[in-house]
Amino acid sequence: QxxxxxxxxxxxxxxxxxxxxxxxxxxxxxxxxxxxxxxxxxxxxxxxxxxxxxxxxxxxxxxxxxxxxxxxxxxxxxxxxxxxxxxxxxxxxxxxxxxxxxxxxxxxxxxxxxxxxxxxxxxxxxxxxxxxxxxxxxxxxxxxxxxxxxxxxxxxxxxxxxxxxxxxxxxxxxxxxxxDAIHPIQALAADMDAQTLKRDFGDQTSFCGGVDAQFLLVMGQPTEVSTKVRELKKIFPTGLIFSPSHEAIMPDTKPETIEAMFSAIKS
Structure with missing residues (x-):
């Protein structure tokens, strides 16, 4: 206008x-x-x-x-x-x-x-x-x-x-x-790995993220993405909103790793 x-x-x-x-x-x-x-x-x-x-x-x-x-x-x-x-x-x-x-x-x-x-x-x-x-x-x-x-x-x-x-x-x-929740778990940043955050704060707040968007989703293989998601599920049986480790799926992310991430989350 x-x-x-x-x-x-x-x-x-x-x-x-x-x-x-x-x-x-x-x-x-x-x-x-x-x-x-x-x-x-x-x-x-x-x-x-x-x-x-x-x-x-x-x-x-x-x-x-x-x-x-x-x-x-x-x-x-x-x-x-x-x-x-x-x-x-x-x-x-x-x-x-x-x-x-x-x-x-x-x-x-x-x-x-x-x-x-x-x-x-x-x-x-x-x-x-x-x-x-x-x-x-x-x-x-x-x-x-x-x-x-x-x-x-x-x-x-x-x-x-x-x-x-x-x-x-x-x-x-x-x-x-x-x-109520911290967004995101930027997986490759110092002291931001999922196990450390769950250990230190898992009974106090929830988290979003954890699926590395700097390397894994961009350069990794679908099988590696699936493995990481299963690992996160074990670390966070509750208290985690799954997402890439940024506020969005980055432009250079491969479609096959996106599909692998969502498939592993739903399985």
């Missing part, structure tokens, strides 16, 4: 000039987007009712307040701001959190009683460990995460929290703020 406007905070460097600004109140000078202008409750409900109703239905709220804050400053300058100008970084991430709370309120009210779970998330991990220390995540991020989770649970839905990478040290915090 000609009157449709699209803006994003994920364009790198939105707040680049704010990194050294001493006054967090300057954040309010920015023309923040208002989700009430762009979200239509009827469209939200229609999107949910249009999908098959004989499966669990998940609403992808995403709500990546940390990732958006990193993008708003630019990654490098955001990391500097967390240490050199923490009040400014906090002001920006709080304002982004407010945006998502408002947007999610519209969606959750429109779809009340229709959803089984929602997905929210931020990417905290790389292949070998967290991108920043647990202390910084606890300081800047988890309060907003808890607000988003608490809001969703007011509508009687389960909350799945996404983060790629090696996030083992952060999982206790995600459980503490209310995550």
């Amino acid at each position: 000609s009157n449709y406007e699209e803006r994003t905070l994920t364009t790198p460097g939105f707040f680049e000039d704010y990194v050294k600004c001493p006054d967090p109140k300057r954040v309010e000078d920015f023309d923040w987007p208002d989700p009430t202008k762009y979200m239509n409750a009827a469209d939200c409900k229609a999107a949910v009712t249009s999908v098959p109703q004989d499966y669990a239905i998940m609403g992808v709220l995403w709500s990546a307040h940390f990732q958006d804050a990193l993008a708003a400053f630019g990654m490098e300058k955001a990391l500097v701001a967390m240490l050199k100008n923490p009040k400014m970084f906090q002001a920006v991430i709080d304002r982004i959190t407010d945006f998502y709370l408002t947007a999610n309120d519209i969606f959750l009210k429109a779809t009340e009683g229709l959803l089984d779970c929602v997905l929210i998330g931020n990417d905290f991990g790389g292949q070998k460990g967290l991108m920043v220390s647990p202390r910084l995540i606890q300081k800047f991020v988890l309060t907003g995460t808890k607000m988003l989770i608490d809001q969703a649970k007011e509508f009687n839905v389960k909350v799945i929290h996404h983060s790629c990478g090696s996030i083992h040290p952060l999982i206790p915090d995600l459980i503490k703020v209310g995550a």
Whole structure:
């Protein structure tokens, strides 16, 4: 439509000039987007009712307040701001959190009683460990995460929290703020193998993923995929939603390994 406007905070460097600004109140000078202008409750409900109703239905709220804050400053300058100008970084991430709370309120009210779970998330991990220390995540991020989770649970839905990478040290915090499941098990990331996660957290939360999308589904043989699925079934007799170890089947995945994965899950 000609009157449709699209803006994003994920364009790198939105707040680049704010990194050294001493006054967090300057954040309010920015023309923040208002989700009430762009979200239509009827469209939200229609999107949910249009999908098959004989499966669990998940609403992808995403709500990546940390990732958006990193993008708003630019990654490098955001990391500097967390240490050199923490009040400014906090002001920006709080304002982004407010945006998502408002947007999610519209969606959750429109779809009340229709959803089984929602997905929210931020990417905290790389292949070998967290991108920043647990202390910084606890300081800047988890309060907003808890607000988003608490809001969703007011509508009687389960909350799945996404983060790629090696996030083992952060999982206790995600459980503490209310995550019902952790997505995904990125199988080849450090300390994210299924046995370790089941041992350390299997009685506290559930998991999604575990079928390696970095190598196995791309380069492996169907028989190897079937073997891995059977192994995961033994490790997780309950508490696992089977899926690739990313939020989707990646473009370079072979059709025959996808078929092998689903066949082994159903068998």
